[in-house]
Amino acid sequence: MLLPRHTIPRRLWLNLKGRRAGHVTITTAQGFEPIRRYSSHHDSFDEETDVIIVGSGGSGLTAALRCHALSLRSIVVEKTDKIGGTTALSGGGMWIPNNRYLRERGDEDSIEEAFEYMCHSIGDAGPASSDSRKMAFLENAPRMLDFLCDAGFAGRASGRYPSYYPDLPGGRTERSIESSVFDSRKIGPWYKLIRQGKNPYPPVHTDESSRLFRSATSLSNLFYAFRLLVLRGLGRKLLGQRPVTMGPALVCQLLHLNLQRGLELWRNSPLTELIVENGTVVGAVVNRGMEDKVVRIRARKGVLLAAGGFARNKRMRIEHQKRPIGDAWTSAQQADMGDAICLGIDLDAQTALMDDAWWGPTVVDPSSGDRFFMTYERALPHCIIVDSGGSRFMNEAQPYTDAGHDMYQRHAKVAAIPAWIILDASHRRKYPFASLLPGYTPASALKSGLIYKGETLGELADKIGLDPHQLQHTVERFNGMARRGEDADFGRGGNAYDRFFADDHVAPNGNLGPVERAPYYAARIWPGDLGTKGGLLTDKDARVVDKSGEPIRGLYAAGNTTASVMGRSYPGPGSTLAPALTFSYIAVNHMAQV
The missing domain is CATH 3.50.50.60 (FAD/NAD(P)-binding domain)
Structure with missing residues (x-):
């Protein structure tokens, strides 16, 4: 930035x-x-x-x-x-x-x-x-x-x-x-x-951003986004204003x-x-x-x-x-x-x-150097974060400073800086990711290394240097817990903070959701911060x-x-x-x- x-x-x-x-x-x-x-x-x-x-x-x-x-x-x-x-x-x-x-x-x-x-x-x-x-x-x-x-x-x-x-x-x-x-x-x-940031905020409040992130998941959420961005934003501009928030x-x-x-x-x-x-x-x-x-x-x-x-x-x-x-x-x-x-x-x-520091999992665009502080993406369904061995080691939806601490704690045992966020096609279809809009992963993002793509988990693992068998095992275990609606390993979705970022159209736990639809995607996750x-x-x-x-x-x-x-x-x-x-x-x- x-x-x-x-x-x-x-x-x-x-x-x-x-x-x-x-x-x-x-x-x-x-x-x-x-x-x-x-x-x-x-x-x-x-x-x-x-x-x-x-x-x-x-x-x-x-x-x-x-x-x-x-x-x-x-x-x-x-x-x-x-x-x-x-x-x-x-x-x-x-x-x-x-x-x-x-x-x-x-x-x-x-x-x-x-x-x-x-x-x-x-x-x-x-x-x-x-x-x-x-x-x-x-x-x-x-x-x-x-x-x-x-x-x-x-x-x-x-x-x-x-x-x-x-x-x-x-x-x-x-x-x-x-x-x-x-x-x-x-x-x-x-x-x-x-x-000014490189990508200025739209005129929304912090408590509105979570639902805005899910605008592609339903007509009601799409109308909600329309009301915020068009009626509030464009409407005020037509009245001669320049609205800002946050x-x-x-x-x-x-x-x-x-x-x-x-x-x-x-x-x-x-x-x-x-x-x-x-x-x-x-x-x-x-x-x-x-x-x-x-x-x-x-x-x-x-x-x-x-x-x-x-x-x-x-x-x-x-x-x-x-x-x-x-x-x-x-x-x-x-x-x-x-x-x-x-x-x-x-x-x-x-x-x-x-x-x-005020840590937080962060994706860096290799071509531009832009930083994307991952607050919403990792808490939504159909994704996990794994270390270099292909294993989960945290509640992906937890407060960002805790997630940064967990990355350093894990890295002392198994390389986890960078860690990898693994997404399936459902996540990419429904939610934004870094600079990418829902449902669209351009070739330039794949070419730059912002995100990687594989038709199978094994292919994706080979591209990013993970053990394909361990990644497959991790995903299968996670998927079973997602279908039951309870993360027995790290408690994701188990409190009101996690659920604030959840997708309420995914049951039985709006923070989980299986990672099961091809193609699969991955991006490096770094322990970024909002400042020291x-x-x-x-x-x-x-x-x-x-x-x-x-x-x-x-x-x-x-x-x-x-x-x-x-x-x-x-x-x-x-x-x-x-x-x-x-x-x-x-x-x-x-x-x-x-």
Whole structure:
């Protein structure tokens, strides 16, 4: 999912310069390798503000909005030429227990119940997920959402999208929320500055996507897809709107609210140094792209690092994570290089969970390099995932982070990176796969190696290097369980999360379905990710903590720049973004008091 650089035409720059929205640059992005330095010089400053916010994703934009509400001047510095970070490429969901949309829906929830669920689903994950940090998240996430809504944010409950471990104590409540459909024309020419994926999302919500994936299975599902894509999408466009949902809608809404308040945002302006005086971070050095000069900024209240993780930094991934690893399978945005984490480490900051990520089975197109994060395909009937020996080793429908952990655990015994997803003709006829529409597998996809095809399982096994007898045995065992409707080996389809992705036209278990119709297909599955989840350790106030356990004065962090409060788990849809926005909100609140 490599994203092209973008240079803004001078006329567009002049139009934007006259708006209150602040600073927009026209130069190309700087190099993406982190510069590991900090400064203790007492030179004069070129600029002075209350808060420096590093990163323009959902976390950074929320922090800027909170700064304005608390009468703090902020400057958002963004390394690249695009706004929105990985948030703009995400599903945009936020896992927020006890939130206002649940109450409006009539669902009962409580911090106590959510805390119990987090404890059971996360377990002992070390200081990143301490009880104090869990409670800080649970207490402040609904407040953060209320703040955004009071500022003008329009959201919705994400239907009945379940928590990822619905059978654990406290796991019954569907707690995810997301942006309502947003007319991106409201932000005018700024829309062209929002980071875009190669294949932009259609205007659907996260809880609608599962059924959309099954649009070819029945007339009712086909009409459902028509209503979403044509009536909502085309209908709004005929009314002069440009509807967006998911991550793009979240970023556009937050940007819109900030623009109304006079956002000061410098693009193409990477952070290169943190300025320290008497042990306190008092500012930062930024290479400001527009003037092509180094700018020293004093921050009277503090610096907030919300610049993402290190998913695209191959060197850091090899240093900290299990092998095989690299940057070729991640879905994180191109500039996710760990700059802010490295600068924090240079100040003796503690780190945690550096070996982990928001994993997920991923297919990579060999011809284009495009990554396809497999959430739906592997949970639907008529497919299995096998290791290099041709054996199943996981519940294919389980939460994606768990699936990534299972791939590494299996690989320690039997080669499972890459693993193989095996599909039959029924799967290919009814469901999309990666970039392929239902019922159509072009010769180009076979030629490139995106997908392999065999008229028999034996032929397919020979093409991909598996033992044909073991693969046949695995498929026969799976097919017997699929006909009975119970996966006795791994429990696929045994809980509400699995069944959310099921095909209800397949009985007796909509997550299973025999792999029995020729021809057969296979594709490599890699342990991709949505980003890394390890980084700087922060306390309950979002302050970065040094190796002695003390906060580094003036330095705060949120999002994937930090070690996740969710530990090594993924409790529910939106477990990345909700803590990111919440701890930015907490950080600004704390800065306002110091």
